[in-house]
Amino acid sequence: MSAPLPTANTEAAPAEPEVRRRPALSPSRASDFKQCPLLYRFRAVDKLPETPTKAQLRGTLVHSVLEKLFALPQAERQRDRAQELLVPAWSELSEQLLPEWMELFGGDNAENADKTEVDAWLRSAGKLVDAYFQLEDPARLEPEACELHVETELGSGVLLRGYIDRLDVAPTGEIRVVDYKTGAAPREIGEAKAMFQMKFYAVVLWRLRGVVPRQLKLMYLTDGQALTYAPDEAELRRFERTLEAIWQAILKAGKTGDFRPNPSKLCAWCDHQAHCPEFGGTPPAYPGWPEPDAGEETALDRAD
Structure with missing residues (x-):
């Protein structure tokens, strides 16, 4: 099951009572708070809108194609077949x-979008799909799951929730967590954020299954490279304490409304400069801590 994208409301539907979900921590929102507490507030509390880039949407499309590819019989998981999945996806x-x-494509729906722009964008996505086949042969793999929703509660009461691109489990029980990366973030920053995300998933799986994942694998499709890492139990215990500390800091900031900006190079990519004091902006009036459910990641969150 893929994480949802925000969708257009094409027809009126009867109002349904809002279902309040228990607040949880996702790797993206935990990373947001680490990067900049004010960014966390804008996304999780104020829920300010953000317009994605073509690169983010391309990442979402490539993730969808690879999910559909692994839904095919192993013999059909070929390069040409993957390219055929692009347009339907x-x-x-x-x-x-x-x-x-x-x-972004010169229209307000697929029918009146600029065909030249869309075709060029689809070709760029096709190159990333081709790059995937340079890294591994999907016909030789049989993952346990793709786009796997995972959730667990730590002993401290912190609820962790997220989506894993792919989970491979060997006949002998060893676990490999695989994540596809298609974005263009600066490599040193991008890898640090990606490894934070992977350790988050490793902790969740360790607590759910009682097994430390044997390998965390990041597949960078832009340059056709793979990064692998083998965590150990002591490291995951330390990382678990880090997640607990982040959640406690979020709760403290939530009670007081003191979500401070943390200027960095990443500010150049932030959609919320108009509301940020570091850029002369003013945040919206703090609505109070609404116990937001920041644990549900969207597909865009995971398309970096």
């Missing part, structure tokens, strides 16, 4: 996108 994705997102 884009058709599905475009139906979910908000009209303002489709403006």
